[in-house]
Amino acid sequence: MPAFAEARVDLDVISANVAALRERAPNSHFMGVVKADGYGHGMIPAARAMLAGGATWLGVAFIEEALEVRRAGIDTPLLAWIVPPGAPIGAAIEAGVELGISDPWVLDATVAAARAAGRPARVHLKADTGLNRGGITREGWPEVVEAAARAEAAGVLQVTGVFSHLARADEPADPGARDSVQAQLDAFDEALALADKAGLRPEVRHIANSAALLTRPDSHFDLVRPGIAAYGLSPMPDLRDIGVRPAxxxxxxxxxxxxxxxxxxxxxxxxxxxxxxxxxxxxxxxxxxxxxxxxxxxxxxxxxxxxxxxxxxxxxxxxxxxxxxxxxxxxxxxxxxxxxxxxxxTAQDWAEALGTIPYEIVTRVGVRVPRTYRSGAVS
Ligand SMILES: Cc1ncc(COP(=O)(O)O)c(C=O)c1O
Missing domain, CATH: 2.40.37.10 (Lyase, Ornithine Decarboxylase; Chain A, domain 1)
Known part of the structure; x- marks a missing residue:
């Protein structure tokens, strides 16, 4: 161990977790979520470990994170889903990073950047099905899918995905939460139908985070998008044993x-x-x-x-x-x-002691703490 402290990350454990989780969604692609420095574990080592475990996609929040993945030589399909004003959209297109389109202005900016780059942007349209965070509203959706279809016909855009994100998948024992998930899945079906009607044929439709992957097979669609469970932690405080190990x-x-x-x-x-x-x-x-x-x-x-x-x-x-x-x-x-x-x-014990979630415990391990890695296969 280095002189004062370390965050030891077992990459084989991450790979094994991914392999175990894949068995829960055997017919779907697996997007390993490695944003926020791989939930504090180190983005690039975590990404490689997830790919070794069978992940077929990687997901991050920001384009800058995605570009770092590309700079590391990883050429897996890769989605960045938060695009704030000023984000380097052109660089993302050049690097083959797929972009989440969460608002009409992002679509316009992406089309403009694709024209400037001289190559089509690959995008995933994000429907807000009830989280009321990122994503295109139900009212705005028809116009956005039409505009996306026009841009596709013009050769500046490829809609490779349609996705959404759940608000309450982590409370499977709560009937109100189950209703909320169902309402979001219904709204997602509607959004998909409208996209289809507009002529869009996305390769991957996705909505499942770790909790939905584990508890809602009806949410798996073409791709699942887990983060926390791949690192070996449960998204559900009442369901600790999910067949993975903390890494x-x-x-x-x-x-x-x-x-x-x-x-x-x-x-x-x-x-x-x-x-x-x-x-x-x-x-x-x-x-x-x-x-x-x-x-x-x-x-x-x-x-x-x-x-x-x-x-x-x-x-x-x-x-x-x-x-x-x-x-x-x-x-x-x-x-x-x-x-x-x-x-x-465990990080879950810490979360319970502090009234928070294990995500916050692992992602906050500071930059001063060296990460050290153990792995038979990956480094
Ligand atoms: C859009 C999106 N998808 C997937 C995930 C992964 O969620 P989890 O770590 O709960 O599996 C996140 C994480 O916050 C997210 O923001």
Whole structure:
């Protein structure tokens, strides 16, 4: 392990997770979502591991991310779905990056960029079927599919996909959420029918994220688009066992230990006070590294196979564990989260302690923390 801390990523685990997830949607293409630096795991290694596991597409949020994938020499079909004003659309077209069209202005800008580039843009039209985030509204959809069909006929556009995104797929036990998913699937069918009527014949229709991949086979269409499950974490707090393993372990080395008497206030604000003579271990990871300050006095960590809770305030670069009389010395390994074996907490445990979701825990691991990779096949 590097001197102070590391995020260890097991790429074989990512590949195995993808292979296991593919079995749940055997007739659909598999778009591995690697945005946000591969959910904190490292975008390029994660992308390669997903491809090794059987992914046939890759998905990112931004064109800049997609261009980085291309620069790494990965030529798999690749979709970038957030195109803000000023985005490098021309560069995306040149690099063969497919673009999500979430608003009429994006279609216009993409057609203009394709004309300038002298080659057609490959696009996926995004229908807003009820998330009310990105995507073309039901009212705007007929006009957009007509315009896209005209641009296709003019040879400046290829509509390779039509897609949407679900709002409540991660609550499969909630009848209201199930109704919401059904309403979105119905609206998606309508959007697809209108696209078809306009003469569009997309290669891939897609709406399923990890949760829908796992719980709604009727949402799989031609392609599924999971992120979190490929990294081994469940999108559904009530359904932890989804047949995958967490790929990332966040670990640090104890920087120093000290013995203190009962009544010692610990860290900023003395928000933790020792109730007996005890040993404190200093762990060199802080909120700059993605350990939320909100984890003060609640975040779990394992040391020598035993679970502890952070003592006092998480600082920018460090926090403290009160380990009682457990033997500990500088250099010992502390695991904040990992695969859940041998007393090690998971990112899901962190999410539950903090009232958030595991996505936020893994994506926030800071740039100062070196990622190290283990893999038999990929590096
Ligand atoms: C459009 C889109 N598709 C798919 C995903 C993957 O979702 P998940 O990580 O829940 O599988 C995301 C992630 O937020 C997304 O924004």
């Amino acid at each position: 990332m372990t966040l670990a640090a080395r104890v920087a120093l230990v000290k013995r203190v008497p009962a009544g010692s206030g610990v860290s900023y604000g003395h928000r933790y006070v020792t109730d007996r003579e005890t040993t404190l271990a200093l762990v060199p990871l802080g909120y700059a590294d993605g350990v939320p300050r909100a984890a003060s006095n609640i975040g779990p960590a394992a040391l020598g196979g035993r679970r502890h809770v952070i003592a006092g305030t998480v600082c920018m670069d460090q926090f403290v564990l009160d380990v009682g009389n457990d033997p500990v010395e500088a250099g010992d390994e502390v695991v904040l989260f990992g695969d859940g074996e041998n007393g090690v907490p």
